[in-house]
Amino acid sequence: MRVGVLALQGAVAEHIRSIENAGAEGIAVKHAEQLDELDGLIIPGGESTTIGKLMRKYDFLDAIRSFSNQGKPVFGTCAGLIVMAKEIENGEEAHLGLMDIKVSRNAFGRQRESFETDLDIRGLEEPVRAVFIRAPLITAVGNNVEVLSTYNNEIVTAREGHLLVSSFHPELTDDYSLHAYFLEMIKTNQAALK
Numbered sequence: 395m396r397v398g399v400l401a402l403q404g405a406v407a408e409h410i411r412s413i414e415n416a417g418a419e420g421i422a423v424k425h426a427e428q429l430d431e432l433d434g435l436i437i438p439g440g441e442s443t444t445i446g447k448l449m450r451k452y453d454f455l456d457a458i459r460s461f462s463n464q465g466k467p468v469f470g471t472c473a474g475l476i477v478m479a480k481e482i483e484n485g486e487e488a489h490l491g492l493m494d495i496k497v498s499r500n501a502f503g504r505q506r507e508s509f510e511t512d513l514d515i516r517g518l519e520e521p522v523r524a525v526f527i528r529a530p531l532i533t534a535v536g537n538n539v540e541v542l543s544t545y546n547n548e549i550v551t552a553r554e555g556h557l558l559v560s561s562f563h564p565e566l567t568d569d570y571s572l573h574a575y576f577l578e579m580i581k582t583n584q585a586a587l588k
């Protein structure tokens with residue numbers, strides 16, 4: 395199984411390490427043509443405005459939309475979540491607009507700019523160590539979106555079919571369970587496509 399990590403800006407090497415520890419091949423994706431060789435794609439955290447600009451510049455927008463339209467799994471973490479959302483609060487224009495969620499950027503405020511916690515995630519047996527850094531929140535979800543975890547009653551992990559998002563950074567710890575969950579989504583997807 396080959397999983398790409400969009401390598402325009404942000405936490406790329408850390409995601410590749412987590413994918414490999416979860417048991418698949420991790421590939422840094424710098425050109426849209428590389429998507430053809432992948433079974434799944436991770437869009438990392440970083441700065442969503444920057445990632446959005448670079449996706450436009452390097453022709454990733456339509457390429458990633460078509461990757462997703464083929465039913466191939468996409469996982470966005472933190473800024474990656476923001477660029478996958480159909481709606482961004484404060485009137486910012488959506489980037490990929492893949493997932494039926496509304497997000498609020500930097501939603502934890504200055505006092506809680508970054509923190510760690512253990513989160514229960516639906517579908518995972520053990521709580522996951524979650525690192526939040528200037529994290530976004532999901533403030534509304536469409537009918538087909540399943541909420542997988544909340545923190546203080548706010549949505550921080552969600553799934554819509556082959557799309558997965560987390561507000562936090564699962565790649566900054568030695569806990570690979572959310573990456574393993576994503577690999578399972580890819581396997582299920584491959585079985586369904588056969």
Ligand SMILES: NC(=O)CC[C@H](N)C(=O)O
Nearest residue numbers: 439440441442472473528
């Ligand atoms: N850790 C992150 O990815 C932060 C996201 C960043 N605050 C943004 O709005 O894009």
